[in-house]
Amino acid sequence: MWSKNWKRRLAGALAVSLAAAVALTGCGPKNKGEATKVRIGEVTRSIFYAPQYAAITKGFFKEEGLDIELTTTPGGDKTMTALLSGGIDVALVGSETSIYVSQQGSGDPVINFSQLTQTDGTFLVSRKPIQGKFDWNQLKGTTFLGQRKGGMPQMAGEFTLKKYGINPQKDLNLIQNVDFANIPTAFASGTGEYVQLFEPQATMIEKQGKGYVIASFGVESGKLPYTVFMAKKSFMDKNSGTIQKFANAVQKAQNWVQKSSVEEIADAIAPYFEDTDKEVIRTVVKRYKDQGTFATDGIVDEQEWNNLQNVMEAAGELKQRADFKALVNNQFAEKAKQNVK
The missing domain is CATH 3.40.190.10 (Periplasmic binding protein-like II)
Structure with missing residues (x-):
């Protein structure tokens, strides 16, 4: 809350x-x-x-x-x-x-x-390029840098993860204690294997070669x-x-x-x-x-x-x-x- x-x-x-x-x-x-x-x-x-x-x-x-x-x-x-x-x-x-x-x-x-x-306006960004077709189950066991608890980005993110059978609290090393404004910097500096980012940060991370946009939480969570x-x-x-x-x-x-x-x-x-x-x-x-x-x-x-x-x-x-x-x-x-x- x-x-x-x-x-x-x-x-x-x-x-x-x-x-x-x-x-x-x-x-x-x-x-x-x-x-x-x-x-x-x-x-x-x-x-x-x-x-x-x-x-x-x-x-x-x-x-x-x-x-x-x-x-x-x-x-x-x-x-x-x-x-x-x-x-x-x-x-x-x-x-x-x-x-x-x-x-x-x-x-x-x-x-x-x-x-x-x-x-939702956030995207799933991977630190490494995905080989072949992306499967959400690839997130299991990884460190996931998420959004602030109680906000819509975090809720839309968890809704999507659960849709694919992923329990965010049990199946991921979930990090939610980073301030919204600092999430892109934290990921760019090495925190997390995956991150949920708004634009333009997702595109900027991609253009810097520090991550890859692989999925849209907006598409997955619906209107x-x-x-x-x-x-x-x-x-x-x-x-x-x-x-x-x-x-x-x-x-x-x-x-x-x-x-x-x-x-x-x-x-x-x-x-x-x-x-x-x-x-x-x-x-x-x-x-x-x-x-x-x-x-x-x-x-x-x-x-x-x-x-x-x-x-x-x-x-x-x-x-x-x-x-x-x-x-x-x-x-x-x-x-x-x-x-x-």
Whole structure:
């Protein structure tokens, strides 16, 4: 489960959230014709979120009269704390965080309203090239450098391993005590025979000749509401017009990403990855585009929501099943899909 420190931060943030809800005045513009400011907190900076960056650089948010302030709040705990305490208006984070908040007893639930990615974004990387066809059973008895316990990457990873009859705790030497940001460095320096990595780190490790991408956890774990824009219910109730404009902009970006080439998408998001080689950006965009990672609309599908909870249950991270209708509001995404062409 998430750390005790996270639980303490969450409890404090929930208290602040209740006070903030009473004083909430909305985020509308002060003057007619003025853009409405919306503060987004993304859980990490990743090419995985390409449609979000395209929505900004291609002017889709601006067309809807929104002025976006984007900040990166590393980790689901920090992102959720920022949302609950009023530091941001909208969070881009895994749907499991809204379930964790709900199970802590929040009186102002966090609502998923526009989905951005629909598969896990991690890949299995081997230190040595695989001879012949890869078999997941080759992992048995090896040292596996995994993701943080309680997060979706780790849960999707374990779900996949169990699908192939591998018990992560018994069949592997499983390492989960390395911070997210340090996992690529740890693997590159010699830790583990296999590692579960996000992009662009997986591609960069491959280009450096220090590993080989051999499988996709996104393909193996199936479709999930993996990364979703969400906001507190009180904020959405006060700012429904803004939420609709936000959903419209996201849908415009999703339409654009679907019809655009890898090169065009890479060019659009490159300003957010100035330290990443352009060829790496193109490789990662193609990999995600080819496997259908980017959602084609913002609607959170109930079947995908149930698959998410299956993954969480398999990892032992779900106290009880969360009500789809209580934590998901698709009306904005459905209207955007219908009206945005």
